Amino acid sequence: MENKKELRTWLNKMELDHPLVIAGPCSAETEDQLLNIAHQLKDSDATVLRAGIWKPRTRPGNFEGVGALGLKWLQRAKEETGMKTTTEVANANHVDLAMEHDVDILWIGARTTVSPFIVQEIAEALRGTDKPVLIKNPVNPDLSLWLGAVERMYKADIPNLGVIHRGFSTYEKTRYRNNPEWQIPIDLQNRFPDLPLILDPSHIAGKRDIIFDLCQTALDLNFDGLMVETHHDPENAWSDAAQQITPDSLKQMTIDLRIRKQEGDEVEFRNRLSTQRTQIDVLDHKLIELLGKRMKISDEIGRLKRENNVAILQSRRWNEILGKMILEGEDHNLSEEFVLRIYKAIHQESINHQKKVVNEV
Incomplete structure (x- = not known):
């Protein structure tokens, strides 16, 4: 435009x-x-x-x-x-x-x-x-x-x-x-x-x-x-x-x-910083919301595995996810180390959710 x-x-x-x-x-x-x-x-x-x-x-x-x-x-x-x-x-x-x-x-x-x-x-x-x-x-x-x-x-x-x-x-x-x-x-x-x-x-x-x-x-x-x-x-x-x-x-x-109605370099800095921090707050809220949705799907997968007597850990699938996420992370300027740490934590939480579902009486 x-x-x-x-x-x-x-x-x-x-x-x-x-x-x-x-x-x-x-x-x-x-x-x-x-x-x-x-x-x-x-x-x-x-x-x-x-x-x-x-x-x-x-x-x-x-x-x-x-x-x-x-x-x-x-x-x-x-x-x-x-x-x-x-x-x-x-x-x-x-x-x-x-x-x-x-x-x-x-x-x-x-x-x-x-x-x-x-x-x-x-x-x-x-x-x-x-x-x-x-x-x-x-x-x-x-x-x-x-x-x-x-x-x-x-x-x-x-x-x-x-x-x-x-x-x-x-x-x-x-x-x-x-x-x-x-x-x-x-x-x-x-x-x-x-x-x-x-x-x-x-x-x-x-x-x-x-x-x-x-x-x-x-x-x-x-x-x-x-x-x-x-x-x-x-x-x-x-x-x-x-x-x-x-x-x-x-x-x-x-x-x-x-x-904020004031003017000046210092105030401009604070205003811009406040705006960017609010943007981060919005994204952080979205991240938690998405992770919660992901874990609900993990719960459903746990129920499927329980009904079909399938092991929780599927190493091949896990390695495929890691490989794809590392490549996508590179496209967004995220280091391999960072992506590994994040997804290992997500994977562990997913396993915990599935264990709880599989072991339900």
Whole structure:
């Protein structure tokens, strides 16, 4: 992607002394609800009011948004509070309606990003606009698909772009609604450091009690902003009630978050060091998670060996693994000694797991 530095211009023009904060309800429900929330947010760090107008739900029968009527409510909220506005667009018709109602920032949702056909249709509808367009990561953990959506927008002469990290769907049960998979936005950030990166902690968390920790991790990783679902009465929200927080909670959170604003060589060093250490923390967490998954498979292998009266140690298989891992380690600048030590420890833990399974009564 050429002229990447142009991508940050729209964010710089906002002249904020803190990361960008986008807040508002998952869904616009009524005019009174949206205006109530907007007025509670106008004196906070949130400078952009978000609200879902069209709500694509995973299964039919749930509240799917009030439709174009809600765009008038957004306009009124903007007039009364001075906040900028943003909403999700999922097709060219949504784009046209949002533009007619002077929505300031448009975002493309995760379900839309997965389809290059729809993304291209939206890009054509937006061609040449100077409004910022934010692209959420696709539902599945595919960096190329995410970047492909960005590139389609850029090729449609849309200079003001950004991306939103909202986590990735998984069939596995985790503490998150959508796994953060931090390494994917880290890779995107390393490749395109001038592409504004915003966190959507609400969709990653799925519940409000871990939103703060997610936001802090994002800021430690040098994210440019946060999009937090905020509702004046979260428990009774018409959609995604469990993951929304109150405006007062948002205000307190932005006070408590550690945000580095100083300048200078020493501070720059500490900031960069903190960012890199957070990246290591993310990778270490992933390593432990992967090792845990590996040992679960070892348990299953132990059960198979017990049922078929097969010895735990299979020397030929073990030597094949070591040989392959040493070669792969060389490709990643890892010494043979290091790979041997790591895999001997993994192998021993695997044997311990299988012994326990084989000897179960």
